[in-house]
Amino acid sequence: MKIVVLVKYVPEPTATWKFAPDLTVDRAGVEGRLSELDEYAVEQATRLAESGAADEVVFLTVGPAKATEGLRKALAIGGTSAVHVVDDAIHGSCALGTSLVLAKALEKIGYDLVLTGMASTDAELSVVPSMVADRLGANQATFAGELSVEGSTVSIRRDTDVASERVSVSLPAVVSVTDQTGEARYPAFKAIMGAKKKPIQTMSLADLGVDAAQVGWSGASNKVVDVSPTPARTAGTIVNDDGTGAAQLADFLAGRGFI
Amino acid sequence: MSEVLVLAETTAAGVRKPTLELLTAARALGEPAAVVFGDASDQVVAQLAEYGATKVYIVSAPEMQEFLSLPKAEAVVQIAQASNPVAILVTSGPEGKDVAARVAVRLNAGIIPDATKVSVDGDTVSAVQTVFAGRFQATSQVLRGPAVVTMRPNATSAEAAPASAGVESVDVSVSDGAKGAKVDSREPKVSTGRPELTDAAMVVAGGRGVGSEEGFGVIEKTADALGAAVGASRTVTDQHWAPHELQVGQTGKTVAPSLYLAAGISGAIQHRAGMQSSKTIVVVNKDAKAPLFQIADFGVVGDLHTVLPALVDEVAKRKG
Numbered sequence: 358m359k360i361v362v363l364v365k366y367v368p369e370p371t372a373t374w375k376f377a378p379d380l381t382v383d384r385a386g387v388e389g390r391l392s393e394l395d396e397y398a399v400e401q402a403t404r405l406a407e408s409g410a411a412d413e414v415v416f417l418t419v420g421p422a423k424a425t426e427g428l429r430k431a432l433a434i435g436g437t438s439a440v441h442v443v444d445d446a447i448h449g450s451c452a453l454g455t456s457l458v459l460a461k462a463l464e465k466i467g468y469d470l471v472l473t474g475m476a477s478t479d480a481e482l483s484v485v486p487s488m489v490a491d492r493l494g495a496n497q498a499t500f501a502g503e504l505s506v507e508g509s510t511v512s513i514r515r516d517t518d519v520a521s522e523r524v525s526v527s528l529p530a531v532v533s534v535t536d537q538t539g540e541a542r543y544p545a546f547k548a549i550m551g552a553k554k555k556p557i558q559t560m561s562l563a564d565l566g567v568d569a570a571q572v573g574w575s576g577a578s579n580k581v582v583d584v585s586p587t588p589a590r591t592a593g594t595i596v597n598d599d600g601t602g603a604a605q606l607a608d609f610l611a612g613r614g615f616i
Numbered sequence: 617m618s619e620v621l622v623l624a625e626t627t628a629a630g631v632r633k634p635t636l637e638l639l640t641a642a643r644a645l646g647e648p649a650a651v652v653f654g655d656a657s658d659q660v661v662a663q664l665a666e667y668g669a670t671k672v673y674i675v676s677a678p679e680m681q682e683f684l685s686l687p688k689a690e691a692v693v694q695i696a697q698a699s700n701p702v703a704i705l706v707t708s709g710p711e712g713k714d715v716a717a718r719v720a721v722r723l724n725a726g727i728i729p730d731a732t733k734v735s736v737d738g739d740t741v742s743a744v745q746t747v748f749a750g751r752f753q754a755t756s757q758v759l760r761g762p763a764v765v766t767m768r769p770n771a772t773s774a775e776a777a778p779a780s781a782g783v784e785s786v787d788v789s790v791s792d793g794a795k796g797a798k799v800d801s802r803e804p805k806v807s808t809g810r811p812e813l814t815d816a817a818m819v820v821a822g823g824r825g826v827g828s829e830e831g832f833g834v835i836e837k838t839a840d841a842l843g844a845a846v847g848a849s850r851t852v853t854d855q856h857w858a859p860h861e862l863q864v865g866q867t868g869k870t871v872a873p874s875l876y877l878a879a880g881i882s883g884a885i886q887h888r889a890g891m892q893s894s895k896t897i898v899v900v901n902k903d904a905k906a907p908l909f910q911i912a913d914f915g916v917v918g919d920l921h922t923v924l925p926a927l928v929d930e931v932a933k934r935k936g
Contacts, residue, residue, distance in 0.1 A: 370749065371885065374748050374752075380754075451726065451727075452720075452729075453720060453721065453726075479747075481747070481866070483713045483729065484716065484729050486717075487718055488718070488721050490718075491717070491721040492721060497714065499685075499710055515710055516710075518814060519625075519804060520804050521802075523800045523802075524684055524800060526797040527796060578724070578725060581755070582742070582756065582757050583754070584752050585752065587750055590910075592909060592911065592912060594913075594914050595909055595916075596915070597916075597918065598916050598919070602916040602918045603922075603924075603929070604930055605916070606900070607934060609898070610931075611934060613896055616931055
């Protein structure tokens with residue numbers, strides 16, 4: 358079984374995030390990292406390789422030149438090689454455009470199972486995995502909290518607001534995993550050094566046969582017209598509990614009609 | 617006026633509250649038409665009409681329940697191609713996201729996930745999203761319709777506006793390709809008798825400060841005294857002091873209740889992303905430096921194991 362894991366290089370969550378003048382995320386001016394939520398997918402792929410279920414694990418990213426750092430982090434955890442799709446024309450793509458580029462790259466790389474995180478930690482849309490599956494004509498199972506592979510069948514558990522579901526899908530399939538699947542290992546120094554020797558292949562839109570007009574600004578199906586900071590919440594009354602804390606809290610709650 | 621498709625979610629108890637919120641939001645865009653998957657009882661149709669649905673499409677093909685997401689996406693595409701709606705509104709959630717994403721690809725239409733507001737100007741639909749872990753509000757315009765918008769529960773309030781709804785049964789022939797993800801079992805969540813976390817007007821949530829599974833009991837008692845839902849931080853669910861479904865935050869639920877009472881939660885950015893839209897935030901923590909105090913409307917620096925039981929007594933006293 359060949360697994361391709363989709364990974365994203367995102368701004369460091371604790372950094373000061375900014376928007377570029379074109380209202381896209383300013384990725385150049387901020388420190389980045391492999392999206393934390395993608396590490397769970399990297400970990401699952403690595404475990405499947407260790408158990409012998411997978412014989413090849415490839416990491417795939419779409420992003421600017423710096424996104425290579427995210428691939429190196431993934432390669433330090435596991436995997437055999439990586440593919441980096443980088444092309445200036447991709448800048449400004451909406452989810453539809455991104456999913457098209459990913460699907461074309463996956464067709465070129467070849468796959469049995471595509472693993473992804475449940476969301477990126479920047480856009481947090483959670484729609485790209487389903488879009489990629491649709492474009493590939495592959496099966497899908499998203500938000501898996503548990504995952505196992507038996508032959509050509511992937512079984513997952515996922516929790517919705519109203520039920521806990523067990524679902525089986527046959528390969529080829531796209532599966533997104535949540536943090537419930539298990540913490541990613543912390544790569545040892547030796548693995549970090551070893552990752553530098555694993556091959557990363559670069560591809561452009563032309564390599565994938567994607568018409569630049571279908572992606573980026575020209576292909577976008579929506580446009581961000583305004584971004585503004587969420588109004589800062591100001592701290593209210595803070596009291597030290599001298600024995601009357603609960604009574605003061607009850608007064609506050611009653612005053613707002615909560616009691 | 618154009619139709620606005622609203623994908624309804626129902627349980628044995630009737631129409632879910634997030635669907636009523638979608639209908640309320642849909643009325644500002646056009647004529648709300650609800651899509652129900654499975655059998656729709658008269659009660660369900662009446663409830664949808666009460667919140668403004670002028671039409672109810674019923675898709676009762678058994679495949680809607682037997683397989684994940686895809687049969688629903690095919691049904692929605694079929695309905696949309698016939699009725700040419702201005703927008704398709706879906707509740708954010710695992711299945712809603714799947715269906716919305718597939719529909720957007722097939723209609724080559726713009727999608728805005730996790731919107732908190734939606735509006736229309738002429739034929740152009742815009743929606744507001746909270747992005748970057750809640751730090752920014754982004755407004756996007758959909759350039760190619762119909763606009764596919766998934767909306768966060770609790771972002772808008774549900775208001776009744778009775779209409780009379782015509783019912784239309786929709787025959788869908790589900791393709792073989794849509795039958796790839798088979799639902800082997802579906803276990804409905806056991807009702808605790810408490811309000812559902814994402815629907816609740818009040819939430820009492822506990823964090824690391826509860827100390828243990830037994831310690832979490834004080835959170836439940838406080839919630840019950842107030843009539844609130846119970847929430848938890850990731851530390852609590854990772855330690856199995858409370859079930860995962862109660863987790864509030866980036867990898868759990870996003871809530872926006874009128875009151876969010878956080879006890880023993882320091883307030884990591886991932887937790888704040890899930891609750892900072894709450895209207896009133898109350899924090900109880902013995903660490904005065906806990907970052908969550910910075911966004912609290914009212915805070916008590918003290919031990920939650922003393923403050924909360926005393927609060928339960930105060931509430932009982934005041935409720936008489």
